[in-house]
Amino acid sequence: MKNVRVTILASAVLGILSSPAAQANQRTVDAISQFHLNYAITDNHAAQNGVDCAKLGADWASCNKAVVTLTNNGDAVTDKDWTIYFHSIRQILNVANDQFKVTHIMGDLHKLEPTDKFTGFPAKQSVEIPIINEYWQLFMTDVIPRWYVASDGATAKVIANTDTEALSQFVSPLGEQWKRTADDKNVLMTAEARFEKNSDVKTLNLQTLRGQIVPTPRAVKIHGQDVDLSSGVKLDLSALSRDAQDAVKTRFALLGVKAGSYPVRSVIASRDFSGDEAVSGAYTLHIGAKEAVVTGYDQAGVFYGLQSLLSLIPTTGAMKIAALDAKDAPRFDYRAIQLDVGRNFHSKDAVLRLLDQMAAYKLNKFHFHLSDDEGWRIEIPGLPELTDIGSKRCHDLSEKTCLLPQLGSGPDSNNNGSGFFTRADYIDILKYAKARQIEVIPEIDMPAHARAAVISMEARYDRLMKEGKAQDAAQFRLLDPTDTSNTTGVQFYNRTGYLNPCLDSSRNFVDKVIGEIQQMHKEAGLPLQTWHFGGDEAKNIYLGVGYTDQKNPEAGKGIIDKSKQDKPWAKSQACQAIIKEGKVTDVEHLSSYFGIEVSKQVKARGITTMQAWQDGLKDAKDASVFATDHVNVNFWDTLYWGGFDSVNDWANKGFRVIVSNPDYVYLDFPYEVNPQESGYYWGTRFSDERKIFSFAPDNMPQNAETSVDRDGNPFTAKSDKTWPGAYGLSAQLWSEVVRTDNQMEYMIYPRLVAVAERAWHRAAWEQDYKAGREYKGGETHLVDVRALDKDWTRFANVLGSRELAKLDKAGIHYRLPVPGARVVGGVLEANTSFPGMVVEYSTDGGKHWQRYDDSARPKVSGEVQVRTASPDGKRISRVDSVKA
Structure with missing residues (x-):
């Protein structure tokens, strides 16, 4: 009987698809999909040029x-009968062509449709559709690819020239539209500006770099002789577990060190360490003529000591390293990278490569952001909908088979918009991390940023209700059907983006997920020690301070009807009930209340630490109200908006503060101020390796002397509060506009190396925090910037002459710095941010490239193109040009 029903259904579907109307619609879709689409940003200062942005409701x-x-x-x-669906991180406020209308659907998904006044797309002609967007668009990555066409009964198709990661195929150059405001003080990174910026970073000779270890040890004594490893090494790794031994051997082999006769011994001797060096990860390293010996405080110390020896391995020339003695210990207990695979999925292989590099540079915490509104990325036994539906995006507007398309995924599930880690994948990742001394901290974001889970559990509910299993259906439901709140999250999802914190079924869901993930950790031999609750951004953006009510409007704000806006869960009967019972003061406190409730579940499972983004716990009195032994907070206030002061509040309330500031260590932000770079930029216009290197994470006010705010202006920083110190440093890669593994690696590397330097090593130019000390950018001169610049020159030279080549060997698709260049008196001068890199130039429009030699600068005329090449010669940087 079942087969008969399937046959009848298939015949019905084929009948619909073969109907004359469906065939006509398919022809329309096919035709529009071959249109050439162009997107041009024409005015980023529309409010100053006659557009009433306030009246349009712009933040x-x-x-x-x-x-x-x-x-x-x-x-x-x-x-x-057609619709063009497209992705936009900016809300479209107006369409200035009455033949078309734009409607927001959910998240970043919008649709463009014809109105009754539509007269058609004439043959061999162009149609312009002027639009007004909220905010500004300053980088090409603000425009998202894979616009697609759909029609009733037809197969949706991507508009061909938008089906690309090469955005220049459909996005016009921004030209002068790169400034956020008319008086933006940022410096556009042209070839000439870049040359000036790099000009104080001199090339050091290799002898000067001899014995340099990355990240920098606490103390090193470099001896006069070298040790030749060309005959190979004889490794005694008995102090390490078998899997850690294999990881170390793999790294030796990757760097070309063969098995041989030079002894490298490792031992654990905790009693040899005292004071602040008696900590996990501490080690001593002796490299002598006859042998090398690594002595670790613990197994992690042995592993890190061996990584320091590996750091010295040259990538070219003779296999010689400096004889030396080093004594070292980590600066912070918590040294992390956070990877978001929720917004866009990133492969298991890319994750394993990341763990390899974390280990090489002594980072020890992998913060794994496994869920968000746009995707659920881990298999949970017993809840198949989480991956059957929540891990996929496709053109199903009912969301019965997948989530809505978002963030450039288009109508199909064949890209990184879709994907998940099987249970076996996750266990493999855990084992790989364990071998490299890395703790994996899973994050399941809640109560906001939970739409993938919510929609998946609604599908589960519907399935079980149809089967007559009402009790089972309700067990893990995350929405309160009575909740009619009109609320919009930061990334434009409605109430389906929020897990309801007042339902027993939500707690059931949390306990189920924690339990299943904990079991995976147990099977991998890497116990689950820290649970990341998420907790961020549980709010309605339209109730924010950038909007004003139409009844009494304030100047400079978007005018809306605030009476129609609700706080999250405001109309949920379940939440109203617990407020009435006195369990929570009001709906604003629900996120922190839920965090406390989840901490009890975490504690009950024997997990000692809970972690969250700071704003998720902001309404809790202090760390003592949570059930777990420790509560970590990722602190993500920008410095120039007061983070230099508010960070103290969290530490003084007993939270362990993990410095995660967007303006320094968000790796999804651009490397430089140039529209061709990629990333979000709400916290800063750029964060390059030098800026991250200059970060003083344990004395926040100091950074006012070495950086600027989002608009390139100096700022002043001071705090009168006590500062107990940071627990750790974490860099974050959010993946909204990071769609592929190559893009992921471009954004992470080589910035990861600078993050590792600051997480492991406190530099001499970093000052102690002192309450009441004021730092004024451009006015006070408390920081020894000469020492900082000298330190950076050393570090940049090591990167350019050695570390990037090691990333090549590991198959990492890191960002190659774009060269700086200028022409003086007809002579080309070029440099890079990492001395030692190969620069190439072309005088014929890129047809032929020559290697630039700074000791024999060429004479040129006309336009000259420049680029850098990777040490292995397989990749090149973005090309820039300069005119003679």
């Missing part, structure tokens, strides 16, 4: 103008 009355141009190179299309 802080800020909006920009753009033009979408559709060019039809084929026959005329007059049919109105």
